[in-house]
Amino acid sequence: MPIPSHDEINAELEKAFARSPLFARPGFLIRRLHQIHTSLFLSETNEFNITPVQFSLMSALRANGEMDQNSVAQEIGLERTSVAEVIPRLESRELLERRRSTKDRRVKLVKLSRKGQALLKKMSERVQQAHDRTVEALPEEERNLFLLQMIRLVEANNHLGNAPFKLPDSGDA
Amino acid sequence: MPIPSHDEINAELEKAFARSPLFARPGFLIRRLHQIHTSLFLSETNEFNITPVQFSLMSALRANGEMDQNSVAQEIGLERTSVAEVIPRLESRELLERRRSTKDRRVKLVKLSRKGQALLKKMSERVQQAHDRTVEALPEEERNLFLLQMIRLVEANNHLGNAPFKLPDSGDA
DNA sequence: GCAAATTATGAGGTATACCACTAATATTAT
DNA sequence: ATAATATTAGTGGTATACCTCATAATTTGC
Numbered sequence: 001m002p003i004p005s006h007d008e009i010n011a012e013l014e015k016a017f018a019r020s021p022l023f024a025r026p027g028f029l030i031r032r033l034h035q036i037h038t039s040l041f042l043s044e045t046n047e048f049n050i051t052p053v054q055f056s057l058m059s060a061l062r063a064n065g066e067m068d069q070n071s072v073a074q075e076i077g078l079e080r081t082s083v084a085e086v087i088p089r090l091e092s093r094e095l096l097e098r099r100r101s102t103k104d105r106r107v108k109l110v111k112l113s114r115k116g117q118a119l120l121k122k123m124s125e126r127v128q129q130a131h132d133r134t135v136e137a138l139p140e141e142e143r144n145l146f147l148l149q150m151i152r153l154v155e156a157n158n159h160l161g162n163a164p165f166k167l168p169d170s171g172d173a
Numbered sequence: 174m175p176i177p178s179h180d181e182i183n184a185e186l187e188k189a190f191a192r193s194p195l196f197a198r199p200g201f202l203i204r205r206l207h208q209i210h211t212s213l214f215l216s217e218t219n220e221f222n223i224t225p226v227q228f229s230l231m232s233a234l235r236a237n238g239e240m241d242q243n244s245v246a247q248e249i250g251l252e253r254t255s256v257a258e259v260i261p262r263l264e265s266r267e268l269l270e271r272r273r274s275t276k277d278r279r280v281k282l283v284k285l286s287r288k289g290q291a292l293l294k295k296m297s298e299r300v301q302q303a304h305d306r307t308v309e310a311l312p313e314e315e316r317n318l319f320l321l322q323m324i325r326l327v328e329a330n331n332h333l334g335n336a337p338f339k340l341p342d343s344g345d346a
Numbered sequence: 347g348c349a350a351a352t353t354a355t356g357a358g359g360t361a362t363a364c365c366a367c368t369a370a371t372a373t374t375a376t
Numbered sequence: 377a378t379a380a381t382a383t384t385a386g387t388g389g390t391a392t393a394c395c396t397c398a399t400a401a402t403t404t405g406c
Contacts, residue, residue: 006314029323031207
């Protein structure tokens with residue numbers, strides 16, 4: 001099945017706008033997609049009691065090893081102070097370890113604990129499921145284009161807000 | 174300019190994944206898009222001191238007239254208790270009016286005040302700008318397809334967004 | 347060498363977003 | 377008629393997400 005023509009797209013859009021005028025607003029659709037993905041993620045991984053952001057943070061630590069908190073924030077595109085809230089929650093569950101840098105005593109270095117590594121591994125299949133299910137309703141041949149479009153939008157606007165994330169190579173995540 | 178071929182899409186995707194492995198995760202991209210749109214919305218409309226959700230709620234009231242709070246929640250795809258938090262904030266600014274239904278004394282009916290209507294009108298151009306800028310980086314001929322894809326995903330998973338974990342038995346509805 | 351600027355982190359505040367529980371009212375089932 | 381159930385709304389709790397301000401440590405400018 002090919003990607004639909006402009007005429008088909010526009011006809012479908014007209015019908016959708018009739019169902020709800022909110023469908024004409026990208027921001028509304030993005031908010032709903034965010035809710036939906038979060039819901040899928042939590043239901044897939046509920047036995048582990050980990051949120052999407054917590055998982056992203058731990059993934060970044062697995063890929064980059066020990067890091068200071070600002071670098072963590074840049075790796076996952078999250079505001080510095082939000083990261084400072086997430087880390088203690090994971091630390092109290094002994095999924096992370098923290099220590100003061102001896103070179104720069106302002107810096108707190110964070111790394112994954114063995115327990116954290118093990119948890120990431122156990123969760124990975126379920127997490128992949130959650131991401132897959134998020135875009136499952138699109139015809140397969142459209143999914144990659146959709147991903148690419150989201151990437152374009154994120155990269156084009158990465159500078160906005162206080163949580164730009166670092167684009168240059170970041171290993172695995 | 175036509176929509177790119179599958180080969181072109183896949184080549185671009187490979188390059189993007191090399192820039193950041195997080196780009197392979199729909200959930201990550203959606204979270205970033207949500208941050209980006211929120212940032213655009215707030216910077217476009219900062220003189221009015223209204224959030225995207227507050228604007229959606231007021232828009233629903235403009236479209237539907239007086240409603241009970243549950244209906245408002247369903248209109249904008251927001252959890253009932255979140256709506257119950259947003260409404261008092263708008264009410265205290267006299268943008269909404271609330272009264273008890275005489276027919277069913279449990280129900281609180283909400284509607285836009287004149288002040289609320291005027292504010293919506295004054296904001297509308299800026300809000301449109303925020304939504305436009307969110308998808309501006311896509312080639313024009315791809316924007317409608319992108320919108321339609323988001324609509325498909327939202328409609329296909331609409332049952333998940335409002336209350337994840339609520340009804341373990343159904344799976345539909 | 348030392349004040350000034352910068353940087354890393356944290357604390358307090360506001361606003362979604364959701365869950366679990368409660369209170370009040372309405373509906374139903376017997 | 378009234379006890380059981382359902383519905384509407386609110387409260388308190390947790391977790392993003394971001395802002396402003398504060399604190400401590402480093403770097404810089406002179």
